[in-house]
Amino acid sequence: MYLKRIALKRFGALDQQTYTFRPGLNLIKGPNEAGKSTLQAALLFGLFGNPQHTTLQRVKHVDDYTSWGATGSFHITLDIADGAETTYRVEKDWASGDARLIALGSDTVVTGVDAVQQRLNKMLGYGAVKIFQSTACVEQNAVDDLTAGQRTITDQLQRIVTGGGEAKASDALAKLEQEIGTLKKGWKTFAPKHPGPIKRQQDDIARLEERLSTIRAQVRQAEDAGERLGDLEAQIDDLTEKLKARRALRASCDRRFELEDELEERKAQEQKLEARVAQIQQLQEQLVGTEEASRAGGRGQSRLPWITLLGFAAGFLLSLIGLAIGLLRSSVLGLLVGLPGLLIGAGSFVWLVIILVRSQSGDPQTTLRAKLDALLEERPLEAWIEERKEASRQRRDLEETLAEPEMQQAAQVTPVEYETLKQEIARLEEQLEAKEQERIRQEARRDDTTYTLEDVHRLEEQKAAAERALERLKDRLTVYELTYEVLEQAQQETMRSARDELEPKIGQHLRCITHGRYEQVEASDDLALSIFSAEKGSWIDADDGELSRGTIDQLYLAARLALIDLLYQEAQPPLLMDDPFVTFDPQRRQAALRLCREIAQTHQVLFFTCHDGYDGIATEVIAL
């Protein structure tokens, strides 16, 4: 195929411009800023652009190429001759977003952006502008970079065979390998000092798990202790209640015993008082009777002591007289006088004693009074009566108290039961003491940790987040490994296949270009080229700097052509050369131009330059 014509409307500085091309080498010549780059862009938009998109490969923006002041976006018309010499007119309009393909000289019209592009792609071989650019477009510095050592032919070929862009499959694989290595560092292997993210995440999770386990156990212990405390408090309350009831019963029993004893005492006291009061009253009555009797015969009794005194005195006197007579006159007479006196005196004395004794004990009134006084104890009878009444009242009070239900209940307790009750109280006290001790222990267990359920939740949430992150890292690793595995396979298969196909094709093109000087080319699996130098009789590595610059140019262009053959097969897209030899010295430039002319035998070449001097070799010269 070849381009016959391009007509532009509102396309940058080339508004309303039409350019006609021919098969062979078309020289598009003009000074800087004349529009060579604009025309190259127009060709790319025309061949590959989608009028419904605002960019071309997201690099070239439609607005940047629309003429200043234009009312709408640009319009491009391309006339393309295919191998069968049929000319197709392709119209793409970015103002309306439409595209149309007309087979000139026939009724065939294809409309619609996608349908038109499909037809175009078929003619071009591929619809990928990037691949077209990397193969059919030779940019200004591409060749010069090779000879300047900034890039190698191998690099260039690898980039093109990778995907047409700047990336190389080997670089992509290296990056992946590095990332995989970083991710896996220390995972399932010896842990280095600085492990990778997966290992770090795993370690974090393990630490969180360990911490969670500890805290969870502590919180569980505190919770269990709390629950146990709840139970204990209920048990303690129950025991306390039971103990309280038992103690109350025992107290009732004890109280009853005391009251019963007291009642007995009260009763005895009451009886005594009653007896005393009765005695007093009886004595008083007797005394009254005795006093009445003594008032009747009281006189004789009152004189009796005087008689005895007189008798005593007479006896004493007679005794004295008898003594005196006995001493003075006759002892017999004295004895006769004194002895009766002694007898009278002694008799009086005895009588007096009897009277006195009788007056002391034997007098009923006195005795009664004495008894009465002893009973009254210097208190009036009324006081004793009152005391007796008080004792009765107290006795009744006690009886009433003992009749109360509590005392009645206590009365039901037999002595054996009372003993059992005492034992039960002792047992309950023991149990209560044990529960209290247990409560203290459980409180200590409960208060043993400062962690709470909130801490457990917080750690669980952190762990969940860490686990999610770990899963994503592992997923990422799986994806990286799969990418690496498949990419490596793709690279090996593609490079091998490319090598097999490129090797002879490069040789063919090189032989053609160099008029047979070089014809043997070898390519390695990574597309490193070597050519056989008949002069030296050896193989020379294309990248090691031994080849002359001219040979490198030739080899590179031969490789480009071989790639075009490889990728485009039957389709032969036009080659766009953007003054690639601008930095060459005149001799080298002439050689390169001859090379272009050779190439133009099979491919249409659109050669953009700002230099004169190429006109002689061009099939068509287009001045901008």
Next chain:
Amino acid sequence: MPKIIHTSDVQLDAPFRFLGPRGEDHRAQLRETFEHIVEMAQQDGFDLLLIAGDLFDSNRPHQTTLDRVSMALRQLDIPVCILPGNHDCYDDVSVYRRVLFPDHVFTEQPTVQTFPGLDLAVYGNPIRSARSQQDPLRDLSPSADVRWHVAMAHGNVDRPDLDVTSRPIRREALRDSGMDYVALGDWHSFADYSEGDVTAYYAGAPEPTALGQTGAGYVARVELDERGVQVHPERVGTITTDELTLDVTGYTRVEIAQAIRQHADPHLMLQVTLTGLTDLGTVLDLDALEERLAPDFYHLACTDQSHPQLEAIAAADYPEELVIGKFARLMQAHIEQAESENEQRRAEQALQLGIALLEGKEVL
């Protein structure tokens, strides 16, 4: 006429593993929202507060939470009816056995609590086991001699799209319950499930407890009068949750981030699902996306369900003779032969990553 505030599924002290470090904030938010509900019950002239199950997320809530709940309820002048749900069921270790709540916890099966002052009775069966399969409405009938009969039921109303086995509430049972109002609990979105003459509503959770609970954040304001039963949702939640399905066909990574950021809200839990067909070589790093947008949301979770535009592989951009084309075709075969969705997704991600690398994009 009685005015009731009906809530449920507060799930105090729930762990929120999906929220990660933000879970603590959300638990605090739940406690605050519950206190706000109690405050509202006090100040807005309600006569009765119904809690239709799952006040707590478990029977082991934190003591501080118990104290706060207990204190809040003690300050209420109106009666409260608490129905144990499946999360805080009335089993041997129930929180309701350990803590004395100021008002009516429904522990008997069934429990009938009458409020003569309101001329109203509340009926309910507590959930006795977390895995209870019993009908929450069983044995409930309007037996009290009052004008208004209200039931609380914690369970699942039968729905054609749900296979309900636990705590089933049949629609016929609702319809024939004879109740004026059935306060439903267990589901987290406000919803009307009235049947026949019986008005029945799920109040939903006052705050979302999981992503996707778009109907959470309400209590039910229930007014009973001779005209009938009026139920209105009352917004109490501060956090909302939403789902965004974003078709990222033709989007760049920056455009995807911009599209999500349009929904930015610091009180929003947003679940984003990316769908559509992405250009080959578009690597969606969800970790990076979530991290970049996290400050704009309460919580953001992104899921990638987009697929690479496999048709593009056949097109001219990926000639088989180039590594990129070969790789794309090999990966395409992996995707097509994947035995699980997970495997397919990983193969798709590998395809996108490989293409991006081969196109020279900085994606690692």
